[in-house]
Structures are given as structure tokens and as C-alpha cells.
Amino acid sequence: MADDRVAGGATPPPPPPPSPPLDASAFRHTPYYCEENVYLLCKELIRSGISDPAGTDLYVVFISNEEKKVPLWYQKASHSDDGFVLWDYHVICIQSRRKNGEVLDLVWDLDSSLPFPCSFIQYVSDAIRPLSFGNSTYRRLFRVIYAPVFLRSFASDRSHMKDHAGNWIQLPPKYESIVAEDGTTNNLNEYITMSMDDLKDLESMADDVYSSKHGVVINETILPEFFSRLPE
Numbered sequence: 001m002a003d004d005r006v007a008g009g010a011t012p013p014p015p016p017p018p019s020p021p022l023d024a025s026a027f028r029h030t031p032y033y034c035e036e037n038v039y040l041l042c043k044e045l046i047r048s049g050i051s052d053p054a055g056t057d058l059y060v061v062f063i064s065n066e067e068k069k070v071p072l073w074y075q076k077a078s079h080s081d082d083g084f085v086l087w088d089y090h091v092i093c094i095q096s097r098r099k100n101g102e103v104l105d106l107v108w109d110l111d112s113s114l115p116f117p118c119s120f121i122q123y124v125s126d127a128i129r130p131l132s133f134g135n136s137t138y139r140r141l142f143r144v145i146y147a148p149v150f151l152r153s154f155a156s157d158r159s160h161m162k163d164h165a166g167n168w169i170q171l172p173p174k175y176e177s178i179v180a181e182d183g184t185t186n187n188l189n190e191y192i193t194m195s196m197d198d199l200k201d202l203e204s205m206a207d208d209v210y211s212s213k214h215g216v217v218i219n220e221t222i223l224p225e226f227f228s229r230l231p232e
Contacts, residue, residue, distance in 0.1 A: 024116045032170040034091040037110050041093055042147045057097050058147035062191045064089035067137045074114045074127045083113055089192045096230050105227055130220045141194045142223055145215030153213045155180040156188045
């Protein structure tokens with residue numbers, strides 16, 4: 001039988017302290033630069049071990065539509081009690097995980113007042129509120145990009161935040177702008193621009209998301225089903 005005593009009578013080391021709760025303020029955040037915030041968020045989730053080492057459980061999601069008018073709730077930038085904001089576009093990270101058949105999907109939204117991270121089900125119900133606008137011009141579209149692909153491909157020179165005179169509309173982050181691995185310096189608009197014509201059948205989209213540089217575009221009706229189709 002094994003002896004559980006410590007050799008020499010030494011006192012065993014105390015257990016490590018529990019990890020502190022996650023706080024959105026611990027992540028780098030520049031107001032109105034949600035695409036860069038999520039880019040850095042993905043890198044930090046990977047570095048810290050919250051995501052797997054290659055980030056294969058992470059998906060970057062651009063939310064927009066043809067009119068660039070995207071209604072969302074529980075947003076910190078809101079001036080209303082329900083957190084309502086009409087963005088031109090927004091970007092979040094979805095961590096899609098499965099364990100013993102159980103769905104454990106999480107939404108990481110640095111601009112949301114919901115829990116951080118938030119369960120996918122709660123975020124869809126409270127922040128997106130599917131079908132609130134039916135088939136109006138405010139219906140949301142979601143460009144879903146596999147994070148390992150996004151981290152290699154995304155680039156922004158922040159020119160979208162300058163007016164015609166070259167002045168900043170919103171002050172940029174203090175770090176250098178993001179350049180893609182192939183040297184591209186700006187392709188933000190390729191991710192933001194989306195229309196109903198971009199929609200494909202659900203089965204092909206669940207496969208294409210892993211190989212397409214710009215991911216796949218889905219609507220809010222099939223958003224939950226899309227993530228349920230992803231492999232464990």
C-alpha cells in the first residue's frame with residue numbers, strides 16, 4: 001500500500017489559489033474598434049489557455065446587414081435602460097465547445113453588459129432577440145469566420161475611422177495597426193459587407209467555414225442551428 005506521507009515529514013505545499021473570475025476590463029479594449037478588440041481577445045484566450053492552443057474552438061462573428069443598421073441590446077455604449085444600440089456593425093467571439101454531447105457554447109462580447117463570457121443561448125435571447133424586426137431592413141446577418149483563419153487573414157489600417165479631411169472620428173488604439181500574414185494592410189470592408197445573396201445551404205456552410213478566408217454568412221433564424229452542427 002502506498003504511503004501518502006511526505007518524505008522527511010515536510011509539510012505539503014498549499015493548493016494553488018482559485019483563478020479569479022474573468023473580467024472584461026482585463027482584456028485590451030478600444031471603444032468603437034470592436035474588430036481589433038476581438039482579434040486581440042482571440043489571441044489572449046489562446047495564450048491564457050482558455051481556448052485550445054490553436055484556437056480551433058473560436059469563431060469571429062461580424063454582425064451587420066445591407067443597410068449597416070444593426071439593432072442589439074445590452075450594449076455598454078447605450079443610453080437606454082435596455083442597452084439598445086443601433087450599430088453599423090459589431091463583432092463578437094463565439095467559443096463553440098462540446099463535452100459528452102453537452103453544448104457549452106459561449107459568447108465573448110467586450111461591449112456587452114451581459115455576463116462575460118455569456119452563454120450562447122442567453123446572448124441570442126437577450127442581446128440579439130431573433131426576429132424582433134422580422135424581414136425589415138434591420139434584420140441581422142452574421143459573417144462567421146474560423147478564428148485560426150481570421151488571425152492569419154484580417155488586416156485594418158483604420159481608415160474607416162477618418163473623415164474626408166483625414167481627421168480621426170474616434171481615436172485609434174495606441175498599438176500598431178494589424179497586418180495580415182500575406183502583407184495585406186486593409187480588408188475590413190470585406191468582412192463587414194454582406195447581403196442576403198451571400199446565404200448558402202446550412203450543410204455546406206458548416207463545412208466552408210473552416211476553409212473560407214471570409215467565412216460564411218448566415219441569418220439570425222439559423223444562427224443557433226449553425227453552431228449546433230459544428231463538430232465536437
